[in-house]
Amino acid sequence: MLPLIRGSIGYAGGISAWRRYALQACSVLYVYFSWLFFPFVFWMKNHYWLGGYGGNVMKIFELTCDDLGREMRRGYGKGDYHARALYKSVFQKGRVDLGAVEEFQASKDLGKRVAKDLVLSTGKTGECIHEDATTKFVTILEDGQRVESVIIPMRGYSTLCVSSQVGCRQGCLFCETGTMGLVRNLSTEEIVSQVWRARFELGYPVRNVVFMGMGEALDNVTHVAQAIRVMQDQRGLDIPLRRMTLSTAGRIDGLARLASLGLGGIRLAISLNAANDALRSRIMPVNRRFPLAELKQALLNYPLPANREFLIEYVVFKGLNHSQAHADEVLSFVRDLPVRVNIIGYNPGKNALFEPPAEQDLQVFSEYLQQHGINTRIRWSKGRSIMAGCGQLASAKPSC
Numbered sequence: 001m002l003p004l005i006r007g008s009i010g011y012a013g014g015i016s017a018w019r020r021y022a023l024q025a026c027s028v029l030y031v032y033f034s035w036l037f038f039p040f041v042f043w044m045k046n047h048y049w050l051g052g053y054g055g056n057v058m059k060i061f062e063l064t065c066d067d068l069g070r071e072m073r074r075g076y077g078k079g080d081y082h083a084r085a086l087y088k089s090v091f092q093k094g095r096v097d098l099g100a101v102e103e104f105q106a107s108k109d110l111g112k113r114v115a116k117d118l119v120l121s122t123g124k125t126g127e128c129i130h131e132d133a134t135t136k137f138v139t140i141l142e143d144g145q146r147v148e149s150v151i152i153p154m155r156g157y158s159t160l161c162v163s164s165q166v167g168c169r170q171g172c173l174f175c176e177t178g179t180m181g182l183v184r185n186l187s188t189e190e191i192v193s194q195v196w197r198a199r200f201e202l203g204y205p206v207r208n209v210v211f212m213g214m215g216e217a218l219d220n221v222t223h224v225a226q227a228i229r230v231m232q233d234q235r236g237l238d239i240p241l242r243r244m245t246l247s248t249a250g251r252i253d254g255l256a257r258l259a260s261l262g263l264g265g266i267r268l269a270i271s272l273n274a275a276n277d278a279l280r281s282r283i284m285p286v287n288r289r290f291p292l293a294e295l296k297q298a299l300l301n302y303p304l305p306a307n308r309e310f311l312i313e314y315v316v317f318k319g320l321n322h323s324q325a326h327a328d329e330v331l332s333f334v335r336d337l338p339v340r341v342n343i344i345g346y347n348p349g350k351n352a353l354f355e356p357p358a359e360q361d362l363q364v365f366s367e368y369l370q371q372h373g374i375n376t377r378i379r380w381s382k383g384r385s386i387m388a389g390c391g392q393l394a395s396a397k398p399s400c
C-alpha cells in the first residue's frame with residue numbers, strides 16, 4: 001500500500017518537499033485509522049434521522065414481540081409500545097394497514113416508514129382444495145417453490161399441519177415427500193406465514209399446530225425453533241407449546257437441541273412404524289444413523305413435562321408390520337416410556353410401494369397393545385382423497 005501511495009503522490013511534482021511529506025503523512029494516517037469510522041458509519045446507516053434510514057427490512061414473521069421491540073428501537077427510535085401495537089395488529093387482527101393502527105396515527109410519517117420496511121410474507125397463497133371439512137392449501141414461495149399445509153377440523157377449532165421443508169432428505173419409503181429429496185429448508189417466516197394464512201386469509205380458527213407436513217422438522221431446527229417462539233408469543237398468534245406437536249422420524253440430536261433451546265415443552269410425536277432395526281432401517285433410512293436403542297435412550301433422557309406423554313405414530317402397512325411379533329417389539333420399545341400410540345392405516349400415494357391394511361388388521365394390532373396396558377388409538381388420516389393424509393404431501397397438485 002505505501003509504495004503505491006508514494007508513487008501517486010510523487011506525480012504531484014512542483015510542490016515543496018515539506019508539503020509532499022505532510023500529504024504522505026496524512027495519507028498514511030488515513031489508511032491506518034479509517035477503520036475507526038466504520039462503527040459510526042454503520043450506526044448512522046441505521047438511524048433515519050441522520051439520513052441513513054432506508055433498506056431496513058423487517059420480516060415480522062421471523063420476530064417475537066421482544067425482537068420487534070429491539071428492531072423498533074434500532075431502526076426508528078421507538079420502543080415496546082409501538083412494537084406491541086404493530087405486533088397485535090399483524091398477528092391478532094391480521095391487518096396490514098398501519099395507517100389504521102391507532103398508536104401510529106400520532107406520527108403518520110413513522111407509520112409510512114414502518115409500512116415501507118415491513119415484510120409480512122414473501123410468498124403468496126396458491127390453490128386450495130377441500131374434502132369434507134379438511135382443506136389443503138399451497139403456499140407459493142418467493143423462489144417459486146411450493147409447500148402444502150392441511151387444515152383439519154376439530155370441535156370448534158382447527159388444527160393446522162405445517163411444512164418445515166420443501167421436500168425431505170430422509171427418504172422414508174412410504175412417504176410422498178421423501179420421493180422429492182430435500183430441495184431446501186423453509187425460513188422462519190415461511191413456516192409462520194402458513195399459520196397466518198390459514199387464520200387470516202382463509203379464515204380458519206387455528207388453535208393447534210402440528211409439524212407433520214412436508215419435511216423432517218428437526219433437520220431444520222434453527223428455523224423451526226424460532227417459528228415456535230414466534231407462534232407461542234402471547235402478544236401475537238398465542239399458540240402455547242402444549243398445543244404444538246412436532247413429529248420426527250428420530251433425529252435424536254435434534255431432540256437434544258430442542259430441549260437445550262428451552263422448547264422441551266412442545267408435544268413430541270415419534271414416527272416409529274417398526275420396532276426392530278432391520279425393518280425400520282429398511283423403510284426409514286434415518287434408523288441406520290439413529291437406531292432404536294439410541295432413540296429410546298434419547299426419549300428416556302428427554303425433559304418431558306410432568307403428566308405429558310410421547311405420541312408414538314405407527315403406520316400399518318398390509319402384511320409388513322402388524323403381526324403379533326411386531327406388536328411385541330413395540331411393547332418392548334415403549335416399556336418405561338410414558339406414551340400414547342396412534343395406529344394409522346397407511347394411505348397409498350400415486351407411486352406407492354406398499355398397500356393399505358384391512359381395518360381388521362388395525363383392530364387386532366391395537367387391541368393387543370391395549371391388552372398390555374398401552375393407551376392406543378386407531379386413526380385413519382383425514383383428507384385421504386385429496387392427498388392430505390399422513391406422508392402424502394408433496395406431489396399432488398390441488399386445483400381449485
Ligand code: SF4
Pocket residue numbers: 168169170171172175176177178179213214215216249271391
Ligand atoms: S415421513 Fe417425514 S421424515 Fe420421512 S421422508 Fe416423509 S417427511 Fe421426511
